[in-house]
Amino acid sequence: MTSIDDKRRDEKQSSVRDRALVPVLIAVCTIVAVVSSVGAPLIPTVAETYGVSFTGAQWSLTIAMLTGAVTVPILGRLGDGPRRRPVLIVALAVVALGCVFAALPGNFAMLVIGRGLQGIGLGLMPLAMAIARDHLSARRARSCVAALSVTAVAGIGLGYPLTGVIAHYWGFHACFVVAAVASLGVLLAAVLVVPSSGHLQHHPLDVSGACLLAAGLTSFLLAISLGGQWGWSSIPLIGCLVASAVLLGLWARHELRCEHPIVQLRLLRNRSVLTADVTGLLAGIGMFVMSSTVIRYVQTPADTGYGLGRSAMIAGLVLVPFSLASVAANRLLPIVSRWLPRNLIMPIGALAFVAALMLFLVGRSELWIVFVVMGIAGLGVGFTFAAMPAFIVSAVPAHETGSALGVNTVTRTVGGAIGSALSATVLAAYTLPGAVFPTDDGYSAIIVVGAGLWVGTAVLALVLPYARRRSSTRTATYDVTDRSEEVLKSASR
Numbered sequence: 001m002t003s004i005d006d007k008r009r010d011e012k013q014s015s016v017r018d019r020a021l022v023p024v025l026i027a028v029c030t031i032v033a034v035v036s037s038v039g040a041p042l043i044p045t046v047a048e049t050y051g052v053s054f055t056g057a058q059w060s061l062t063i064a065m066l067t068g069a070v071t072v073p074i075l076g077r078l079g080d081g082p083r084r085r086p087v088l089i090v091a092l093a094v095v096a097l098g099c100v101f102a103a104l105p106g107n108f109a110m111l112v113i114g115r116g117l118q119g120i121g122l123g124l125m126p127l128a129m130a131i132a133r134d135h136l137s138a139r140r141a142r143s144c145v146a147a148l149s150v151t152a153v154a155g156i157g158l159g160y161p162l163t164g165v166i167a168h169y170w171g172f173h174a175c176f177v178v179a180a181v182a183s184l185g186v187l188l189a190a191v192l193v194v195p196s197s198g199h200l201q202h203h204p205l206d207v208s209g210a211c212l213l214a215a216g217l218t219s220f221l222l223a224i225s226l227g228g229q230w231g232w233s234s235i236p237l238i239g240c241l242v243a244s245a246v247l248l249g250l251w252a253r254h255e256l257r258c259e260h261p262i263v264q265l266r267l268l269r270n271r272s273v274l275t276a277d278v279t280g281l282l283a284g285i286g287m288f289v290m291s292s293t294v295i296r297y298v299q300t301p302a303d304t305g306y307g308l309g310r311s312a313m314i315a316g317l318v319l320v321p322f323s324l325a326s327v328a329a330n331r332l333l334p335i336v337s338r339w340l341p342r343n344l345i346m347p348i349g350a351l352a353f354v355a356a357l358m359l360f361l362v363g364r365s366e367l368w369i370v371f372v373v374m375g376i377a378g379l380g381v382g383f384t385f386a387a388m389p390a391f392i393v394s395a396v397p398a399h400e401t402g403s404a405l406g407v408n409t410v411t412r413t414v415g416g417a418i419g420s421a422l423s424a425t426v427l428a429a430y431t432l433p434g435a436v437f438p439t440d441d442g443y444s445a446i447i448v449v450g451a452g453l454w455v456g457t458a459v460l461a462l463v464l465p466y467a468r469r470r471s472s473t474r475t476a477t478y479d480v481t482d483r484s485e486e487v488l489k490s491a492s493r
Helices: 002-037 038-048 059-078 085-101 108-135 138-170 171-193 207-230 235-257 265-269 271-299 312-318 320-339 342-365 367-394 398-429 440-473 478-491
Strands: none
Touching: 002 059, 002 085, 002 108, 002 138, 002 171, 038 059, 038 108, 038 138, 038 171, 038 271, 038 312, 059 085, 059 108, 059 171, 059 398, 085 108, 085 171, 108 138, 108 398, 138 171, 138 312, 138 320, 138 367, 138 440, 207 235, 207 398, 235 265, 235 312, 265 271, 271 312, 271 342, 271 440, 320 342, 320 367, 342 367, 342 440, 367 398, 367 440, 398 440
């Protein structure tokens, strides 16, 4: 009798954990997105507090993107094996530690170190998606993966206003205190709820590939981030670009020959995966170009002749419609998919973002227009990012989900780092000698650049999936949605 009661108790506890798994995974991705975006509204405050330039203060945002881009593929590969649960827990602990470092009143270097540790958490999204696919039914896994993809965007929109409000009343170090407490809470929930992945096959970590990729990406992102300070024809810049090209070339050669590579580059031969990764890169650049630009513009003093002169709190609240609209887009996606082919979702989302940028270009003199702009942008990026996982899930075997989604997260994270650095670089180029703020033409220039990136995203998202179909002699084709459900059902079995 006792054994029967124990069995029933274990089944009940297991059922509770299963129901709590999706909320916990969403909480993990949300807190990571919120923490990674904390630095954006604080750039003017950080520059004033530590006596650094706007370009230097931008590193409080860029460093998180950089470390995320380097560590995401490593976490993704580790997450494809039995170490998935401990990797997730350790990464959450590192994020919490980074929040503690950033919360300590000290020097600018301590803040940058803390932000770098926080960026490691960006690799948790592919792990969360892999957990969802491995432990949920096909239907729940499909909706959960799409929700997690959009959560990254919604979390940014949530992090900005929270940061602005907290910084306004208690100072910007308090933002990281709150982030540390929230990270520890999510860490505890993950320890209690996330199931073990001990049934998965163990593969050795490709240490050489990880080192080559980290070195190559770091060199490239340093060149993009510091090019404006070094000079675009300077020896350090050229050296970083050459080193990046050589290192990434060696890395690609190594990965194609490695039995268990850190990134399965052969997956890029599949047009669905290639589409998601290329559009993810461009969309990541375009999203961070706009968000960082809008934040700076809203806080620019009115005596410059064009700025809105609002506080960090108001600048953060501008991102609220962005967050709400991105969540709404995820909810609307199943309905929209009934009326439109799946392959049109990402192009339409990208064009919606272009429309938002054009509205900001001609009507940014009023705060209410900026709110409308961010709402339209949220819909656009919500549709774009929610549709990406379906392309990947449809094309890769179950045991490569973490790695493939990790590559997509890498491209989006690298895009975010490039977008953040690109925004700062363009605005710095339009800042007159001795001036603190750029001219209004600088904002027009970066908006045009962002619009071009999103137009490119729309074109590639529309063309790439059909490139192989036109050149192939095969007549059998599969709809992305149908194939996605087929693979998910197979994985759930």
